[in-house]
Amino acid sequence: MPIMDLSALLRASGESDDALARREIAREHLASYSMPTGREEVWRYVDLDFALGDFELAPPPGADTPPTEDEATDASARAQIVDGAVVAAAARADGLRCERVAGGEESLVPADMDIFTAAHDAFCSEWVEIAVDKGKAIELPVVVDVSALSSAASFPGVRVDVADGAELTIAIRLDSADDVAALVVPHIEGRVGANANLTVVVDQEWGRQTKAIGQLVFSVGRDSSIQLAEAGLGGALARWQLNIKLAGQGSNAQVIGAYFGDRDQTLDYRYVMHHAAPNTHSTMFLKGAVEDEAGSIFTGMIRIDEEAQRTDAFQTNRNLILSDGASSQSVPNLEILANDVKCGHASTVGQLDPEQRYYLMSRGLDPMRADRLQVRGFFQEALNRFPVPEMVEPLRERFYQKYLDAQAGGRV
Amino acid sequence: MSNALEIRDLRAGIGDLEILKGVDLEIPFGEIHALMGPNGSGKSTLSHALMGKPEFTASGSVLLDGTELLGRPVDERARLGLFEAFQYPVEVPGVSLDEFVAELADAAGNGSFQERVATATAELGMERFIDRPINEGLSGGEKKRSEMFQMAIALPKVAVLDEIDSGLDVDAVREVAGLVERARSDALGVLLITHYSRILNYMEPDRIHVMIDGRIVRSGGPEVAAELEATGYETLRAELGLVPERDPLLDLP
Numbered sequence: 001m002p003i004m005d006l007s008a009l010l011r012a013s014g015e016s017d018d019a020l021a022r023r024e025i026a027r028e029h030l031a032s033y034s035m036p037t038g039r040e041e042v043w044r045y046v047d048l049d050f051a052l053g054d055f056e057l058a059p060p061p062g063a064d065t066p067p068t069e070d071e072a073t074d075a076s077a078r079a080q081i082v083d084g085a086v087v088a089a090a091a092r093a094d095g096l097r098c099e100r101v102a103g104g105e106e107s108l109v110p111a112d113m114d115i116f117t118a119a120h121d122a123f124c125s126e127w128v129e130i131a132v133d134k135g136k137a138i139e140l141p142v143v144v145d146v147s148a149l150s151s152a153a154s155f156p157g158v159r160v161d162v163a164d165g166a167e168l169t170i171a172i173r174l175d176s177a178d179d180v181a182a183l184v185v186p187h188i189e190g191r192v193g194a195n196a197n198l199t200v201v202v203d204q205e206w207g208r209q210t211k212a213i214g215q216l217v218f219s220v221g222r223d224s225s226i227q228l229a230e231a232g233l234g235g236a237l238a239r240w241q242l243n244i245k246l247a248g249q250g251s252n253a254q255v256i257g258a259y260f261g262d263r264d265q266t267l268d269y270r271y272v273m274h275h276a277a278p279n280t281h282s283t284m285f286l287k288g289a290v291e292d293e294a295g296s297i298f299t300g301m302i303r304i305d306e307e308a309q310r311t312d313a314f315q316t317n318r319n320l321i322l323s324d325g326a327s328s329q330s331v332p333n334l335e336i337l338a339n340d341v342k343c344g345h346a347s348t349v350g351q352l353d354p355e356q357r358y359y360l361m362s363r364g365l366d367p368m369r370a371d372r373l374q375v376r377g378f379f380q381e382a383l384n385r386f387p388v389p390e391m392v393e394p395l396r397e398r399f400y401q402k403y404l405d406a407q408a409g410g411r412v
Numbered sequence: 413m414s415n416a417l418e419i420r421d422l423r424a425g426i427g428d429l430e431i432l433k434g435v436d437l438e439i440p441f442g443e444i445h446a447l448m449g450p451n452g453s454g455k456s457t458l459s460h461a462l463m464g465k466p467e468f469t470a471s472g473s474v475l476l477d478g479t480e481l482l483g484r485p486v487d488e489r490a491r492l493g494l495f496e497a498f499q500y501p502v503e504v505p506g507v508s509l510d511e512f513v514a515e516l517a518d519a520a521g522n523g524s525f526q527e528r529v530a531t532a533t534a535e536l537g538m539e540r541f542i543d544r545p546i547n548e549g550l551s552g553g554e555k556k557r558s559e560m561f562q563m564a565i566a567l568p569k570v571a572v573l574d575e576i577d578s579g580l581d582v583d584a585v586r587e588v589a590g591l592v593e594r595a596r597s598d599a600l601g602v603l604l605i606t607h608y609s610r611i612l613n614y615m616e617p618d619r620i621h622v623m624i625d626g627r628i629v630r631s632g633g634p635e636v637a638a639e640l641e642a643t644g645y646e647t648l649r650a651e652l653g654l655v656p657e658r659d660p661l662l663d664l665p
């Protein structure tokens with residue numbers, strides 16, 4: 001049954017009457033939302049060729065759901081979300097909690113942003129909650145796998161709480177098979193206390209037919225820092241709206257991104273860095289490429305509140321168009337209400353540099369090899385900044401492989 | 413000895429602009445020739461036209477060890493044995509020199525390449541910046557050193573070194589001159605483009621050519637450099653009855 005026509009919501013195991021009743025109200029509200037038209041500023045440039053109502057709600061995964069392989073990478077905790085349901089969550093480190101929670105506290109993402117956040121409010125019945133105790137530095141990363149198995153809509157939720165003085169790294173991997181035509185609306189959100197540090201690395205590799213409309217929302221406390229890196233490789237449409245609020249004095253954020261759209265992929269980034277306190281510092285550094293008929297969108301907003309004096313903020317977005325049919329939008333925005341700030345942006349959309357190609361070829365490399373090297377270097381500038389070095393090597397190869405495939409397919 | 417490089421009536425330009433207006437030059441194997449000339453006379457254009465830089469059109473003939481280069485793509489010229497050390501080495505962000513060398517080794521696919529890399533790395537003290545992005549953030553001298561390193565591993569038949577001495581301190585100039593002299597062999601011809609006779613003090617060029625306005629107007633032995641040093645290009649222009657093209661820089665006090 002299509003998602004909009006459901007007669008009743010299914011209670012998640014452990015979900016309280018109150019929580020279910022709240023979701024029922026949210027579901028009724030959903031009827032008053034319509035799909036974005038593209039005229040809204042945050043939906044510009046993206047063409048949504050589907051309606052939420054086209055999808056059924058993903059059924060709870062069966063007991064035969066394959067568990068995450070216990071990989072060689074050590075983890076302090078592991079969680080697995082399949083079709084929106086939390087099928088595994090366990091921590092192995094002292095001072096760290098990683099568990100499935102039905103219902104729970106209010107989300108950092110306002111439900112009324114759009115039809116997708118409203119739907120998340122109604123249909124996300126269980127979350128992975130990760131919390132690290134005061135003063136605890138957890139050395140190994142928490143690994144969270146989010147996947148879609150059925151061609152239906154799912155609403156995964158991951159909530160992170162980093163207490164004062166604590167340190168945590170989370171690696172989030174998102175994927176689905178190429179034949180899964182799912183709509184996934186993942187919400188990943190977190191609060192970082194004072195003097196704390198959170199590192200998040202997102203490895204996005206949705207299958208070719210999966211559409212993902214996600215939220216990354218964090219609030220950062222006094223003298224704390226967040227590093228957030230995303231590698232965007234998959235999806236028919238993969239969109240992230242990011243909002244980092246530097247809420248405490250002296251807090252800082254570093255956002256890094258590398259993305260590569262091939263064939264008819266659309267990769268859509270709407271990033272907001274919100275400086276809400278004095279002496280806050282932020283950088284965004286994203287590099288992306290598109291080939292064939294792929295499209296990418298980056299709109300970056302640095303918002304500096306009136307009280308956020310002595311803020312230092314910079315955003316960089318560089319795009320490489322590798323085929324005539326590909327397109328890339330890069331739109332930096334600044335909204336500055338304080339007067340004592342350092343703030344800037346650099347944004348480019350360009351093609352492979354003929355001078356570099358000439359130089360590399362003059363040493364004997366054929367044009368295919370020369371371009372490969374240039375593309376590799378292009379991504380390396382972003383990937384080298386990724387905070388979890390063990391994740392970088394495989395990513396490097398996957399970005400490179402994507403370009404090799406494009407060359408082999410004669411698309412670039 | 414046969415010719416490493418034989419240039420006949422080479423004309424090159426960009427669009428409608430003719431920059432090289434008929435260049436003839438022969439460099440036998442085993443010889444080092446210097447090419448001098450005022451700013452904008454066409455020296456780098458010659459070097460790029462030999463290499464086949466796409467924006468330049470070229471006509472005439474360029475034989476490298478008897479093989480015609482004109483009409484061939486850049487990488488093929490390189491594989492045939494031409495090496496160009498760039499006056500302005502190009503930055504390749506994000507690609508370290510050793511990654512580049514690994515790609516070259518993979519493309520070359522033979523064992524002796526690795527040996528040359530090891531030797532050249534040690535000889536030129538490349539360890540310090542081999543893991544840094546190509547030419548990015550390197551000092552002027554380091555860039556030139558990197559070019560010499562790449563020449564050493566390319567093992568070319570003809571090396572065109574475009575101002576390999578510019579931006580170098582006195583010691584570095586002497587060192588580079590030494591490297592060029594050491595590279596001298598019966599299997600190599602060198603065209604060394606320079607503004608300064610200083611580098612020529614540390615090496616023994618077999619011939620010196622002077623280019624003005626896209627033509628080689630004088631060729632001779634080491635005495636040509638001394639002559640130029642004493643009189644400058646304007647005197648030579650006047651002697652040859654060449655009308656000087658107005659250079660606004662000359663009007664500066």
Ligand SMILES: Nc1ncnc2c1ncn2[C@@H]1O[C@H](COP(=O)(O)OP(=O)(O)OP(=O)(O)O)[C@@H](O)[C@H]1O
Pocket residue numbers: 426429431449450451452453454455456457458467499
């Ligand atoms: N890409 C280009 N577009 C337009 N004109 C060019 C281009 N490249 C070279 N030229 C012109 O051709 C002439 C010769 O330039 P070239 O760089 O060959 O001189 P050069 O002898 O190497 O000078 P220098 O000693 O300053 O390096 C100059 O007038 C230059 O402006």
Ligand SMILES: [Mg+2]
Pocket residue numbers: 455456457499574
């Ligand atoms: Mg020059």
